Amino acid sequence: VENCDTLFLVGHNVAETETVLWMRILDRLEGPHPPKLVVVDPRSTVPATHADVHLALRNGTNLALLNALLHELIENDWIDRPWIDEHTVGFDELKSVVTDYPPERAAEICGVTAEDIRAAARLLGESEALLSTVLQGVYQSNQATASACQVNNINLVRGMIGSPGAGVLQMNGQPTAQNTRETGADGDLPAFRNWQNKAHVEDLARVWNVDPLKIPHHSPPTPAMQIFRYAEEGSIRLLWIAGTNPAVSLRQLGRIRSILARDDLFVVVQDCFLTETAALADVVLPAAIWGEKTGTFTNADRTVHLSMKAVEPPGEARSDMEIFLDYARRMGFEDKDGEPLIKWSTPEEAFDAWNACSKGRPCDYSGLSYDKLRGGSGIPWPCTEDVPDGTERLYVDGRFPTDPDYCEDYGHDLRTGATNDEKEYRALNPAGRAILKAAHFQPPHEAPGGEYPLSYTTGRTVYQFHTRTKTARAPELNAAAPDAWIELSPLDASRLGIEEGDWVAIESRRGRIEARARLTGIREGVVFAPFHYGYWDMDASGPNGHSRAANELTVTEWDPVSKQPVYKVAAVKMEKIAAADEPSPAPTATASAPTESQ
């Protein structure tokens, strides 16, 4: 951020999702030699109001826009051809796909002007240090992985990665999401080991001293959505949910609640608070919250931080780690020599075991220890014997972890999610070069029209986190955003006879919610609802006469590669149900600011 001359934020409302990063960006934007800023977002977010070019596209059309930007970069020769030839594979295929996306075509698909697309491409094309960032507006929208790849490709075709101010930040949605990616808690094998690579499976078996057959490598990881589907079918009968709240955060909530409530499904919920999900559980295990346990966090920029326990957990609450260890002990899990499988018991011992497990992999923690993490402000991996102070910048030499024997995955067909096998991957022969993957735009499966004319999207506000289990208990934060609201543009509002603060209902094919209207700078034809609001503070696990959770309306669909649910595209209709009795509870700052103040 400190070194870039151009910032490209794609589906990333950084002012509300990463406030510390936004402060650093603001320092640049308000300081001398501010970077150029290009923002892609259907809402008039705070970063968008600072942008040189704001592309307020139709939600669900990211890929068409990004393909058009790549079209312009190639057409105007704003690319680094020698660098591409030396450090990437797949350029010809990328070029042949994006040839079909002149700005005029993308303008029509995305609902922005061709001039704005050209202006944005020029800023990206003429930059000398381009930093691109990506978040849920990409990951949780139509063609998520394909779009995220195109942002990488923009930096790659410009040769702008691995040098000061140039790179891509594929952000995480949660503070610990980086760690779940690394450790395998998303269902992958730990430390980016490849489930299709026999040597990786054997290596992990060696680290854990178990038979390689004990390591699950029978198929790609089973995503959460699929697990719920198995529970719905009745082929999973025990579901253990730790530290998340699917009864509010997953899509199509009516269906999720009915699965959790099934008689033939035994549900264990492990959480710090009695959430909507916990209310549907057969057994609730009270867990310690941050500050009541010791552990490490890793940022999206790979910096590892140590977080020490400050106070004891209340009552019978225990840390998640202690609960899982107790479970492993009671289950009698053993290694192949008949010794206990888990040989450690404290957070520090667990960290040391993880460091050993990660050795030799891209996220190499082997040079880290609690002692080294005390005092400073964190150390970025890889940190090894050879680089004991960690690694500030990756890809400095333009080499990427794509060697077939080293890579974490053989990749997918972006359109269908079909996995490549080893033979196909080797035929590509990436050998340390980046892989430029391309895909054609396909419209979202549920496009607005007919009975459901509006396009629906969901998201966050800066004042609340996830399903408010913590932030709603912080009075100042809760007062800033105490209840759900629905954002729409003044044009749509006047057409529907809706004024600021009116009670409105929106309805999709799956459900209906009611909240008070806020007129904002959002794109015409698009309505937004914050996803934070559920029912626990109404002493209910679901709508009890008052339906307000944004995910009552969302579709059951996910990206074919990443398996992230689609939260950002659905078709809805809207109506006024009562005149304003008080102002909308939406925050008056941020992307939710009323139009007058913008």
Place this chain on the structure above:
Amino acid sequence: MTKLAEAIRRVHDLELELAAAFAAVADRHPDEPDVFHLGHTFAKEATRHASRLHPFCETGKGAGARAASNGSGPGPSAGSSLLDDLCDLFVLTQRCWIEETAVRQAALAKRDRELLDAVEASLAETAAQAKWERTRIKTTAPQALTSSLRPVETPRPGVRGQL
């Protein structure tokens, strides 16, 4: 009809059969969103493949799709699971792919650029369909075959039975 014309007709009819099978499987599994959406996408694709061959099919002889196949292999018995449906689809897709390949080689031998272009455009998509089926079978099989609990079955005939 020449032997090549017969082969083209066979691919044409197989593509229509495959399109109907994709659509049928999609509609039988509306609660599996990837199967549902991709199934319909692939059905449209296969129909398009058949259309591309129209100019090469001799008219007036057996116009329209050949009498629908009743399937030669043993079809799923009472009620069929997602795994059964995917396996049947895979076999049908592979059959289509290999017959397309045969026509492609003949087109090469005859230096028939128009036929070659028509078949090659379809071949790549047919291969992608099979690749997805293979992946989906791999992800479905462990749960379907190792769970001692029987998943809910849709008491309807299998892919072939619908045709």
